[in-house]
Amino acid sequence: MTTTISDLFAQRQMTLGAMRNVPQLNTINPAYMPDSIKWYVGLPLLSGINAHYRNSSFTPGQLGLGSSDGLDLLGALPYTDTLNRAYGELYVEDLAFGINLGNNFLSLSVAERFFANANYPMQFIEWLGLEQDEADIPLGRTFDLSTLEFSAVHYREVALGFGSRLFDGKLTLAGRAKLLMGQAAVQSDNYNFRVWHRPEDDYNYELTGRLDIMASGFDRFAEGGQPFQPFGASNTGIAFDLGARLKLGKATFFASVSDLGKLNWNKKNSMTSLRDIAVSGEELFERATDNLSIDRNMGAPGFSTELVTKIYGGGQIEIGNSHAFTVLANPRLHLGSTELNGSVAYRLRTSKFLDVIASYNYFQERPNSIGVGATINLLPVQIYIATDKVESLIDRSGQKDFQLAAGVNFIFGQFKDEKIIAKNKMEEDGEEDMGGSHGFFNFGKKKEEVVTVDPDLNDRKKKEPEDKYFTFYGTVIDDESDEPVDAVYVDVYVIGPDERRELIHTSRYPGHTFNVPLFQSELQHEISVGGHGYKRQSLSFRANITRLEHEFRMSDGLWTVKDPEPYVDPGMPQLVSAQDVDPEIPEPAPVVQEPEMEFGGAEETTSQNLASTNEEYTFEIIQRTSLRSEPDSQARVMKRLAVGTNLELLEKTDKYWWKMKLGDQIGYVKQRLLVSVQ
Numbered sequence: 001m002t003t004t005i006s007d008l009f010a011q012r013q014m015t016l017g018a019m020r021n022v023p024q025l026n027t028i029n030p031a032y033m034p035d036s037i038k039w040y041v042g043l044p045l046l047s048g049i050n051a052h053y054r055n056s057s058f059t060p061g062q063l064g065l066g067s068s069d070g071l072d073l074l075g076a077l078p079y080t081d082t083l084n085r086a087y088g089e090l091y092v093e094d095l096a097f098g099i100n101l102g103n104n105f106l107s108l109s110v111a112e113r114f115f116a117n118a119n120y121p122m123q124f125i126e127w128l129g130l131e132q133d134e135a136d137i138p139l140g141r142t143f144d145l146s147t148l149e150f151s152a153v154h155y156r157e158v159a160l161g162f163g164s165r166l167f168d169g170k171l172t173l174a175g176r177a178k179l180l181m182g183q184a185a186v187q188s189d190n191y192n193f194r195v196w197h198r199p200e201d202d203y204n205y206e207l208t209g210r211l212d213i214m215a216s217g218f219d220r221f222a223e224g225g226q227p228f229q230p231f232g233a234s235n236t237g238i239a240f241d242l243g244a245r246l247k248l249g250k251a252t253f254f255a256s257v258s259d260l261g262k263l264n265w266n267k268k269n270s271m272t273s274l275r276d277i278a279v280s281g282e283e284l285f286e287r288a289t290d291n292l293s294i295d296r297n298m299g300a301p302g303f304s305t306e307l308v309t310k311i312y313g314g315g316q317i318e319i320g321n322s323h324a325f326t327v328l329a330n331p332r333l334h335l336g337s338t339e340l341n342g343s344v345a346y347r348l349r350t351s352k353f354l355d356v357i358a359s360y361n362y363f364q365e366r367p368n369s370i371g372v373g374a375t376i377n378l379l380p381v382q383i384y385i386a387t388d389k390v391e392s393l394i395d396r397s398g399q400k401d402f403q404l405a406a407g408v409n410f411i412f413g414q415f416k417d418e419k420i421i422a423k424n425k426m427e428e429d430g431e432e433d434m435g436g437s438h439g440f441f442n443f444g445k446k447k448e449e450v451v452t453v454d455p456d457l458n459d460r461k462k463k464e465p466e467d468k469y470f471t472f473y474g475t476v477i478d479d480e481s482d483e484p485v486d487a488v489y490v491d492v493y494v495i496g497p498d499e500r501r502e503l504i505h506t507s508r509y510p511g512h513t514f515n516v517p518l519f520q521s522e523l524q525h526e527i528s529v530g531g532h533g534y535k536r537q538s539l540s541f542r543a544n545i546t547r548l549e550h551e552f553r554m555s556d557g558l559w560t561v562k563d564p565e566p567y568v569d570p571g572m573p574q575l576v577s578a579q580d581v582d583p584e585i586p587e588p589a590p591v592v593q594e595p596e597m598e599f600g601g602a603e604e605t606t607s608q609n610l611a612s613t614n615e616e617y618t619f620e621i622i623q624r625t626s627l628r629s630e631p632d633s634q635a636r637v638m639k640r641l642a643v644g645t646n647l648e649l650l651e652k653t654d655k656y657w658w659k660m661k662l663g664d665q666i667g668y669v670k671q672r673l674l675v676s677v678q
Contacts, residue, residue, distance in 0.1 A: 015373045033100060039412055189212040257309065623673050
């Protein structure tokens, strides 16, 4: 039995955790049941919707989503890393109910949960883009898809919770048991899978390694099946939530753990292995999708979906009746990996009808963000909305991630004890008892109340610095032939204050031009550019401007880069030595030298002077090159030499360069580009 891939993002509800009197808080901590609510009801598609997705590489706009031209996979390629991750999750409540029974409370909910995640290499996007554009893929080109993994799950969650208040309501303990009713799942197992482009038209791809695609539950989509099965499920699992709350005066401390469990897929499973010797592109796709059909073999091995265990812990302190501060920690555990997240939130009760929230959220897997939320209380209707990243609601096409929680609840009733507490509090505050109630249920007429609001709150949010971007535009040219260099490798490092080099970008480009987007920074950066058969070149720069352009002239590695000039202007790039290269980055393949030729059986030596022998030797150029004034790739070019040009050998200067004569010009040519015509 296998398990799903472990590199998961996980849905976050940081801002929601700072709200008050919202029943959906019990999805974070089952020990939360609003004390001032007698009971509540949530209706299908209204009470609880929580959506989140994240892509580590390109944004929807960079992919071309929403544009009239459709998806542009090759256009998104420059923004793609060597290995990328994408994740999406949707939680929709079908039904929710909760009731307070003295010191105890019960809750029941039915919800649909959808998960989808993938690890995909840059070469996968490149391959799909070339196929999409019907481009000519070079014969023999191999696409390494050994890191491609994906999984998607849909299950129905039926949760029953119970909690109890102890020690006069100071301590609350609660738990929830969840029945997981598996609806459908698909998952991959990768065994060094690669796709090689063949010269044949009918079977233009050869597969090496193996990619297994396992599926379950798709029989309900077959002809005569029932796509929506309210209570039916051939695969099931269980999970548990536990939580606690402790009240000490105006302070509340809480902790919870949720989604302890897994879902097994053992029935009506199918599996397809992509490991044929040769297939066409269409056949490759059809075999992958046909795996979901009921007509496939339904006796495949089982697999399981491990839930992402979520832990919440923190505290909240109330200041007066209008202000509250919440600190929330949220580590995630999944298959041995840990992800740390946290949040600090401020809640302001502007009136008995409206609460607003602002939060600052820290995430280990993505940049930190500002969240906002609001609760509107119009008895018996309650409306709430919260997001951990407000930018994602404003600029969808320009953000890599999105998160939103929203819903409508119907709330009723109030404890007798709460009414007494509310009445006493109003009398203490000099309020007139008009049959009102505590919290946002208080509709009694009040004396004039002055609410102090931070006037700079909105200004600070508006002045939050926006990320500024820098783009490095590069061109790569062969220094000998002045021809563009195809297929270049680009690595970018940032140099910290302690001179440590950290790799922040690595990619391969099929052409001779590239652009690398970065965040603007005053830190020193280094870009390293290489290609097969060429010596790497590096350039030092600061990403403190909008754009920077540079042309790299590449040599075959038979010469040494000269020492750079002193670094003067921090805004301009400087050429640095290419010797300090990350040892994990493979060096270009070594240049294989042709054996030195023998003439008349004589033993050859370095700098052998042939003029004294009075013999003439004619050699032919086999690759475009240059006649240079000195035996050095950086020496002055005397003449460009085409393939087939004949020259006279004057001297074998060393094992790399020979002294040659062309007409009345005498210069130096690389020995490996010469072949005797005798």
